[in-house]
Amino acid sequence: xxxxxxxxxxxxxxxxxxxxxxxxxxxxxxxxxxxxxxxxxxxxxxxxxxxxxxxxxxxxxxxxxxxxxxxxxxxxxxxxxxxxxxxxxxxxxxxxxxxxxxxxxxxxxxxxxxxxxxxxxxxxxxxxxxxxxxxxxxxxxxxxxxxxxxxxxxxxxxxxxxxxxxxxxxxxxxxxxxxxxxxxxxxxxxxxxxxxxxxxxxxxxxxxxxxxxxxxxxxxxxxxxxxxxxxxxxxxxxxxxxxxxxxxxxxxxxxxxxxxxxxxxxxxxxxxxxxxxxxxxxxxxxxxxxxxxxxxxxxxxxxxxxxxxxxxxxxxxxxxxxxxxxxxxxxxxxxxxxxxxxxxxxxxxxxxxxxxxxxxxxxxxxxxxxxxxxxxx
Numbered sequence: 450x451x452x453x454x455x456x457x458x459x460x461x462x463x464x465x466x467x468x469x470x471x472x473x474x475x476x477x478x479x480x481x482x483x484x485x486x487x488x489x490x491x492x493x494x495x496x497x498x499x500x501x502x503x504x505x506x507x508x509x510x511x512x513x514x515x516x517x518x519x520x521x522x523x524x525x526x527x528x529x530x531x532x533x534x535x536x537x538x539x540x541x542x543x544x545x546x547x548x549x550x551x552x553x554x555x556x557x558x559x560x561x562x563x564x565x566x567x568x569x570x571x572x573x574x575x576x577x578x579x580x581x582x583x584x585x586x587x588x589x590x591x592x593x594x595x596x597x598x599x600x601x602x603x604x605x606x607x608x609x610x611x612x613x614x615x616x617x618x619x620x621x622x623x624x625x626x627x628x629x630x631x632x633x634x635x636x637x638x639x640x641x642x643x644x645x646x647x648x649x650x651x652x653x654x655x656x657x658x659x660x661x662x663x664x665x666x667x668x669x670x671x672x673x674x675x676x677x678x679x680x681x682x683x684x685x686x687x688x689x690x691x692x693x694x695x696x697x698x699x700x701x702x703x704x705x706x707x708x709x710x711x712x713x714x715x716x717x718x719x720x721x722x723x724x725x726x727x728x729x730x731x732x733x734x735x736x737x738x739x740x741x742x743x744x745x746x747x748x749x750x751x752x753x754x755x756x757x758x759x760x761x762x763x764x765x766x767x768x769x770x771x772x773x774x775x776x777x778x779x780x781x782x783x784x785x786x787x788x789x790x791x792x793x794x795x796x797x798x799x800x801x802x803x804x805x806x807x808x809x810x811x812x813x814x815x816x817x818x819x820x821x822x823x824x825x826x
């Protein structure tokens with residue numbers, strides 16, 4: 450018996466691929482039908498590689514032809530899988546109203562990361578941006594001291610019927626820190642999951658409102674807290690803080706490498722060099738490179754990432770942080786100029802990043818054979 454191609458297509462219109470509404474012919478799953486006497490070859494294209502879906506499609510095709518066309522037909526079904534292309538999208542949770550999330554990190558402690566974060570925030574606020582700081586340095590929160598809000602506590606407000614934490618605000622910057630919930634002499638002795646839970650509460654259970662920039666003050670190093678933050682949020686970009694000395698540069702290099710891992714892939718907006726040089730008040734024209742000269746600038750060139758600028762080693766920078774009034778608030782000073790330059794460069798790199806790159810995805814953390822593994826969601 451010679452099989453009729455049209456009759457076969459009509460028979461195939463009576464079945465559909467599992468999970469799809471339309472029949473095989475309308476959905477385009479049937480790519481080709483060829484007949485050779487009592488033999489028929491059906492080429493199918495499916496969007497899922499699941500074995501049970503492919504097997505069911507094969508059985509349905511054979512059954513439809515045998516029942517509706519010819520009981521003794523010799524049917525061969527070829528199946529090809531073509532998954533539809535996915536468009537880039539931000540996955541994971543997001544905070545409504547926050548446009549850019551910048552992670553400020555350092556490879557090692559003591560390089561002035563929190564000081565830089567605080568001064569970047571107040572400089573952004575002076576420029577007219579809406580700014581917030583999430584102090585994610587769980588084991589050494591210093592942002593409340595640097596903004597003179599140690600004694601403050603976040604209030605509870607109702608937003609859309611839900612109770613939320615209202616960030617503490619000073620100098621035009623909204624702030625949340627674990628330091629608001631612990632006593633000054635109390636050590637935070639938490640394992641990673643506990644710290645991650647506390648951070649998630651400060652991120653998602655807070656009434657941040659509209660922000661142009663949220664700066665996240667990360668702990669030193671490259672550890673569990675960093676992964677928890679990047680698992681929770683799609684980070685726009687990162688800023689690395691270092692001093693010029695080789696020991697700090699070696700760790701800063703690791704910090705850059707962490708963000709540039711293929712599985713994390715958070716753009717590095719640039720490197721900031723803190724404690725770049727010392728100028729005595731009585732010798733304003735002199736520069737003494739106590740920790741080395743242009744080490745972070747050279748590192749930025751070697752790693753092919755932007756150099757955002759340098760900050761001199763000035764006594765007033767430390768004093769301003771201790772009294773809770775960031776140095777960038779002062780006018781007509783070298784520190785104000787330094788932080789304005791760095792902030793302008795960071796904003797420009799953020800604009801470039803948003804123009805040229807797709808949104809950063811949150812990462813997914815899994816465990817394989819007892820080892821931590823990181824991949825994109």
